[in-house]
Amino acid sequence: MISLSGSSASSIVVQDVSVTYKTTLERRPTLRNAITRMGRREKVVREIEAVKNVSFDVPSGTVLGIVGANGAGKSTLVRTIAGILPPTQGRIDVFGRVSTLLALGVGFNRSLTGRDNVRLGGLAAGLEPDKLDEKYDEIVEFAELGDFMDMPMRTYSSGMYGRLAFSVAVNMDPDILLIDEAMSVGDARFRRKSANRMRELCNEAHTIVLVSHALGSILELCDQAIWMDHGVLRMWDEPEAVVDAYTQFLEVGQDAVTLEDV
Amino acid sequence: MIEHHANVTTAAQPHHRENDFAEVHHVYEPHLVGLPPLGQYLREAWRRRSFAVELSRTKLRAQNFNTAFGQLWLVLNPLLLAAVYFILIDIVRGGGRDEDFFAHLMAGIFAYYFVSGAVRNGTKSVVGGGRLILNTAFPRVLLPVSAVIIAFKRFVPTVVVYVPAHVALGLPGGPEQLWVIPLVGLLVVLATGLAMIVAALQVYFRDLKNLMPYLLRAWLYTSPVLYYADEMPQRYRFLLDINPLGQLLAAWSGVINQAQAPTGHQLLVAAAWAFGFLLVGFIYFVSRERDFAVRL
Numbered sequence: 418m419i420s421l422s423g424s425s426a427s428s429i430v431v432q433d434v435s436v437t438y439k440t441t442l443e444r445r446p447t448l449r450n451a452i453t454r455m456g457r458r459e460k461v462v463r464e465i466e467a468v469k470n471v472s473f474d475v476p477s478g479t480v481l482g483i484v485g486a487n488g489a490g491k492s493t494l495v496r497t498i499a500g501i502l503p504p505t506q507g508r509i510d511v512f513g514r515v516s517t518l519l520a521l522g523v524g525f526n527r528s529l530t531g532r533d534n535v536r537l538g539g540l541a542a543g544l545e546p547d548k549l550d551e552k553y554d555e556i557v558e559f560a561e562l563g564d565f566m567d568m569p570m571r572t573y574s575s576g577m578y579g580r581l582a583f584s585v586a587v588n589m590d591p592d593i594l595l596i597d598e599a600m601s602v603g604d605a606r607f608r609r610k611s612a613n614r615m616r617e618l619c620n621e622a623h624t625i626v627l628v629s630h631a632l633g634s635i636l637e638l639c640d641q642a643i644w645m646d647h648g649v650l651r652m653w654d655e656p657e658a659v660v661d662a663y664t665q666f667l668e669v670g671q672d673a674v675t676l677e678d679v
Numbered sequence: 680m681i682e683h684h685a686n687v688t689t690a691a692q693p694h695h696r697e698n699d700f701a702e703v704h705h706v707y708e709p710h711l712v713g714l715p716p717l718g719q720y721l722r723e724a725w726r727r728r729s730f731a732v733e734l735s736r737t738k739l740r741a742q743n744f745n746t747a748f749g750q751l752w753l754v755l756n757p758l759l760l761a762a763v764y765f766i767l768i769d770i771v772r773g774g775g776r777d778e779d780f781f782a783h784l785m786a787g788i789f790a791y792y793f794v795s796g797a798v799r800n801g802t803k804s805v806v807g808g809g810r811l812i813l814n815t816a817f818p819r820v821l822l823p824v825s826a827v828i829i830a831f832k833r834f835v836p837t838v839v840v841y842v843p844a845h846v847a848l849g850l851p852g853g854p855e856q857l858w859v860i861p862l863v864g865l866l867v868v869l870a871t872g873l874a875m876i877v878a879a880l881q882v883y884f885r886d887l888k889n890l891m892p893y894l895l896r897a898w899l900y901t902s903p904v905l906y907y908a909d910e911m912p913q914r915y916r917f918l919l920d921i922n923p924l925g926q927l928l929a930a931w932s933g934v935i936n937q938a939q940a941p942t943g944h945q946l947l948v949a950a951a952w953a954f955g956f957l958l959v960g961f962i963y964f965v966s967r968e969r970d971f972a973v974r975l
Contacts, residue, residue: 438973446974448884500707500816502972503715509707517814525811533737540730541817543723592703 427512428593428624429475429498434507436468436490436497467493469648470507475641477512480625482639482656484632484663490648491628495519495597498626513592513624516542518582527571531562534570535585544589552588559614560584561607576603583611587618594618597628632660713966720965724818731821735828744832753833754840757792761785768905778848779936780907785841786935787904787928793834794870794924795895800826801874802881802888805971812971819968820961823874830870841935853938862931862941865953869923872956875964882967882974898922903929923952 442461443450454461468490475481483491496502498509499517526534535556539549557566560580565573573581580603586594603611612634619625619638629635635642635656642659644652646666652659743749761784768784769776804822805812812819845852881887901918903911908919908929919925927949930941941949 439970440973445885446883447886448890449886451884496972497707500705501812501814503707503710503969505709507709509705511705511707513703515705519814525809525814526807528741529737537730537734537737538811538815540727540733541811541815541821543727543817546729546733 426477427474427510428477428479429512429626430508430510431471431473431494431498432508432510434468434471434494434497434504434509435466436493436502437464437466437505438502439464467648468497468504468645471645471648471650472507473643473650473653475624475626477624478622479641480619480623480627480639482635482642482659483626483628483645484630484635484642484659485645485651486667488647489645491645492519492597494645495595495626495628499595511593514589515593515595516586516589516591517595517597518586519595519597528569530568531566531570531573531581535566535581538585539589542589552590555588556581556584559588559610576607579603580607580611583614587611587614591623593624593626595626598630632664636660710969713969714962715965715968717965720818720820724820724824727817727821730817731825731828734821734825735832738825738829739832750836754836757788757837758785758840760792761788764788764905779850782841782845782848782850782936783907783932784904785844787902787932789834789837789841790866790928790931791899791902791904791924792837793830794866794873795898796833797827797830797870798873798877798895799891800829802877802891804874805878806881806885806975808971809975812975819971820875820964823878823964824871826874826878827867827871831867845935850936851938855938855940856934858930858934858940861946862927862934862949865927865949866931868957869927869953872953872958872960873923875960876956879964879967879971882971898924901925903932907932920948923956927953 439462442463446461450461471490471494473481483494485491493502495517496519497504498511499515499519500511525538529537532553535553536549539552540546544552557563560577560583562577562581565577570578583603586596615634615638625638627635627639639656642654642656643650644659644663652662739745744753761781765776765781765784768780801823804826805819808819808822811817877887877891899905901922902924903919908925911919919929925948926945930945930949933939933945934941
């Protein structure tokens, strides 16, 4: 039993939130296709109800894990909390500065250098330029990228991408950190380092929302967990109870693979 | 299970720090008729203006804007274009063009290339924002704005080239030429509105980029750049009013080349098009903005 009867302030309050969006089925939407299609009344837009009437809140300093199958709406939920995809119904209150570490990583322009990408990402996220310069060295040091920071990001390996993304997210000194399955990055040494940093962050007063298929990390790091299933909040409880129910539901059992710390 | 009390206390803000991510309390609610609260949106965009500036600087650096040769090419390219068009038109007209026309051509081409450059950059701005749009919450309008800044920074050196040509050709000067400042303002306003429209459209129609050169070429030919506005035959005069650049470039040529103040009609039509496009472009862009995160 977890009781949230107003004893501590909440960092994130999600009230009856639904998120639907339209997406195109075309591989590459073009004007030409749109015109040739006009006579045929073919439907190429699909509406996706990714999150349906979800309510929960995350008390300040809590680490919340989110589990669920692929396509259950976990990523959409996290992106809605991050303000990237506004909800179609309901309301979300977020108290604090948010940093995101989402599945797609950092760096939007591969022809620009790592330095430029980090600077531009920080500025877009609303960091003041002088504050950013301050943080920049910490980010580079943690990512251990050295000279690569001044090379175009297309020269990076995928591990280097991941290291930089992780480093940016955790070094922005956020009040709230949103992480979407982006923890298994880099080589064994960097993984250990990032796992340690995660533990540090979890133990500090940070509020963290962690989406992961690695049930081991959910059990280890989280104070609470929710289970999303087809856009619906299926369960919200202690991590042990949620992971138990979830693995039972999947009929996979808790073995080395599902618990693997990724 | 968890008892969820609706009256969650969220009153005291424990982590308030000054001069950081500005709005520490974020509320995300459905957008009314597809639009976010515009006041807040504009405040956030203004607060992050350094992003748009920095993005334009970074992209220009990637285009070798900072090198001596890069700068030289920037000036040489429209100059060569003006020369080629001058020869073309002089031949077509049977050799009746004087040097004054070259000055008109230069000024017109420089202004036209600023607007078309902004539109061209704008087309790519949102689609090229890829992961930044997927991963970060920020006013997307900064992307087309940055495209306009790039075009403007490329425009400024060409203006500097015009001045010695103007003096060498012995064209008139005078205080009326100060009208160039509001006219540049209108060019910027028009370019920004158009850049927002094409930036959003490109998300839905990825072949717009391929169509753009044809549209822009047609636009150049229907604008008073390769000819004087008052040379236009009566039956084509309406083009000046229905072309968003028509009266603006007519006024531009008069002010810059001949030091003539623009007419009230020119200013009115030019301002109506420019601000109309800015308003329509901004509203359209912002209303589609939510879609970008799921359509890229």
